[in-house]
Amino acid sequence: MRSRKLRTLAAAAATTMLAASLGGCLGYGDIGSNKTTVDTQQLDAHLTIPAEGGKWPDSSWADRFGDPQLSQLIAEGLENSPSIAQAKARIEQAVSYVQLQHAAQLPSSSITYSWSRELYSANGLYPPPYGGSWYSENKVLLNASWNLDLWGKYREATRSAISQQKLAEADEQEVRLILATSIAQAYNELAREYALRDVAEREIQARREVGRITVGRVAAGLDTQVERRTSDGNIASSQASLTQLDGQITRTRYQLGALLGKGPDRGLSIAKPTMTPAADVPMPDNVPANLLSRRPDLVAARWKIDSTQHDITSAKAEFFPDVNLAALAGFDSFGWSNFLQFGSRQFAAGPAVNLPFFGGGERRSQLKGRYADFDLAVADYNSTLVDALNDVATQIASIRSTNKQLIDAQAAYDATSHAYDLAVIRYRAGLSPQLQVLSADENLLAQEQSVVALKMDRRSQQIALIKSLGGGFDSDAAELTPPLAGAVPSSNSPVFLPALREHEASPPGPATPAPADVTPPQAQNK
Numbered sequence: 001m002r003s004r005k006l007r008t009l010a011a012a013a014a015t016t017m018l019a020a021s022l023g024g025c026l027g028y029g030d031i032g033s034n035k036t037t038v039d040t041q042q043l044d045a046h047l048t049i050p051a052e053g054g055k056w057p058d059s060s061w062a063d064r065f066g067d068p069q070l071s072q073l074i075a076e077g078l079e080n081s082p083s084i085a086q087a088k089a090r091i092e093q094a095v096s097y098v099q100l101q102h103a104a105q106l107p108s109s110s111i112t113y114s115w116s117r118e119l120y121s122a123n124g125l126y127p128p129p130y131g132g133s134w135y136s137e138n139k140v141l142l143n144a145s146w147n148l149d150l151w152g153k154y155r156e157a158t159r160s161a162i163s164q165q166k167l168a169e170a171d172e173q174e175v176r177l178i179l180a181t182s183i184a185q186a187y188n189e190l191a192r193e194y195a196l197r198d199v200a201e202r203e204i205q206a207r208r209e210v211g212r213i214t215v216g217r218v219a220a221g222l223d224t225q226v227e228r229r230t231s232d233g234n235i236a237s238s239q240a241s242l243t244q245l246d247g248q249i250t251r252t253r254y255q256l257g258a259l260l261g262k263g264p265d266r267g268l269s270i271a272k273p274t275m276t277p278a279a280d281v282p283m284p285d286n287v288p289a290n291l292l293s294r295r296p297d298l299v300a301a302r303w304k305i306d307s308t309q310h311d312i313t314s315a316k317a318e319f320f321p322d323v324n325l326a327a328l329a330g331f332d333s334f335g336w337s338n339f340l341q342f343g344s345r346q347f348a349a350g351p352a353v354n355l356p357f358f359g360g361g362e363r364r365s366q367l368k369g370r371y372a373d374f375d376l377a378v379a380d381y382n383s384t385l386v387d388a389l390n391d392v393a394t395q396i397a398s399i400r401s402t403n404k405q406l407i408d409a410q411a412a413y414d415a416t417s418h419a420y421d422l423a424v425i426r427y428r429a430g431l432s433p434q435l436q437v438l439s440a441d442e443n444l445l446a447q448e449q450s451v452v453a454l455k456m457d458r459r460s461q462q463i464a465l466i467k468s469l470g471g472g473f474d475s476d477a478a479e480l481t482p483p484l485a486g487a488v489p490s491s492n493s494p495v496f497l498p499a500l501r502e503h504e505a506s507p508p509g510p511a512t513p514a515p516a517d518v519t520p521p522q523a524q525n526k
Contacts, residue, residue, distance in 0.1 A: 143326075150320070185464075186256050
């Protein structure tokens with residue numbers, strides 16, 4: 001008779017669980033997403049980003065500019081930057097959240113003790129001698145509980161947290177890349193200003209030489225005080241330009257000090273840059289596809305998609321019954337004399353089942369929100385990928401254009417330099433007026449500044465290209481390679497996702513019989 005009752009109760013429980021499961025499946029069948037990630041094969045870039053058999057930048061990319069101080073400054077900045085410290089703190093927050101989510105899957109226990117002193121009513125529930133007397137109640141209990149997580153809600157939450165941790169680690173790599181290239185760009189700007197200062201100093205010397213010739217011509221009666229004052233004004237103008245450049249150099253030094261995580265005095269101690277022209281590096285093969293593992297922002301975007309996929313599966317599990325096992329054991333007695341006696345023992349154990357039948361649409365709204373998060377993550381990834389390819393193509397086009405401009409600018413500089421030398425010779429010999437020398441001088445100054453600007457622009461574009469190619473980041477080497485992006489959880493897909501990747505430290509979950517974007521047969525039957 002007893003066994004028959006147990007079988008009846010078990011059958012009723014199984015029927016209830018099955019009904020709840022079916023209700024859960026039907027409860028979100030119309031909620032889903034059709035968003036997919038962009039396939040790199042669909043992004044035509046073979047003309048703008050040609051395959052040239054080159055290598056990807058490595059972590060020592062700064063050495064190619066021939067200035068050891070640049071590499072030292074980048075290393076110093078990466079060590080002391082508050083931005084990187086903030087990124088590391090975000091990683092630690094993510095790690096703690098992973099541990100918190102993992103702890104929810106494990107059995108928990110606690111020991112509680114309570115003591116109360118109470119005067120029981122003489123006219124209440126308890127008759128004398130309890131009623132009308134003071135009594136103490138002592139209770140000590142060992143509590144234990146374990147959520148069985150039959151549908152993987154907590155496992156998926158843990159996997160989502162792990163993906164968020166990986167996202168934070170990729171964000172740190174992005175911060176490091178931005179900081180390193182920002183230091184290089186500021187250092188190149190300092191080199192530009194020093195190069196322009198050298199031009200200004202040469203200009204002052206040249207104008208002083210013209211001034212000496214003018215003084216001689218005035219003494220000989222060939223020029224007037226007009227030419228002499230004009231010469232003095234040009235020298236003063238060049239000196240003002242030199243002073244302005246000194247101010248710009250000081251400001252750039254302050255900027256570098258801030259990028260290094262130090263005060264402005266650190267910038268003042270930086271030596272004059274000695275950067276050399278760097279040759280253009282051939283582009284690696286198949287840039288669009290390989291860029292996915294070379295740019296930290298793309299890796300972070302893919303981890304975001306992975307996190308939202310686990311959030312979707314965890315939200316689906318909310319439609320299914322929760323089963324908790326709970327137990328307690330301890331002692332409970334009135335007074336102290338019987339507190340730890342065998343007769344004061346207390347014990348309870350059993351399952352607790354939460355059947356989510358009605359919730360005012362809360363679970364459906366939550367699942368819709370998770371799908372919206374997924375759609376947003378996919379859109380952000382697609383936008384980041386398109387922008388990344390456009391960034392690479394733009395820098396390549398800029399370098400090509402600058403190289404062509406440099407050829408023309410150098411030819412123009414050579415011609416104007418020769419014209420200036422001839423004008424000075426003719427002026428010294430009294431064969432031409434000062435105005436011809438001044439005109440040739442202005443042309444020479446403009447062309448020399450143009451050549452300097454183009455050389456520095458070219459180096460700035462090379463740094464920007466290195467940044468757009470990931471600056472030496474490799475997701476495989478950093479153990480940050482995310483799963484393939486683009487698998488959209490279907491509305492009727494099972495609540496289980498594939499087990500965690502080997503490099504993720506998390507308890508194993510149940511295996512998935514089918515990919516998340518394929519509707520399994522059992523869902524079709526429903």
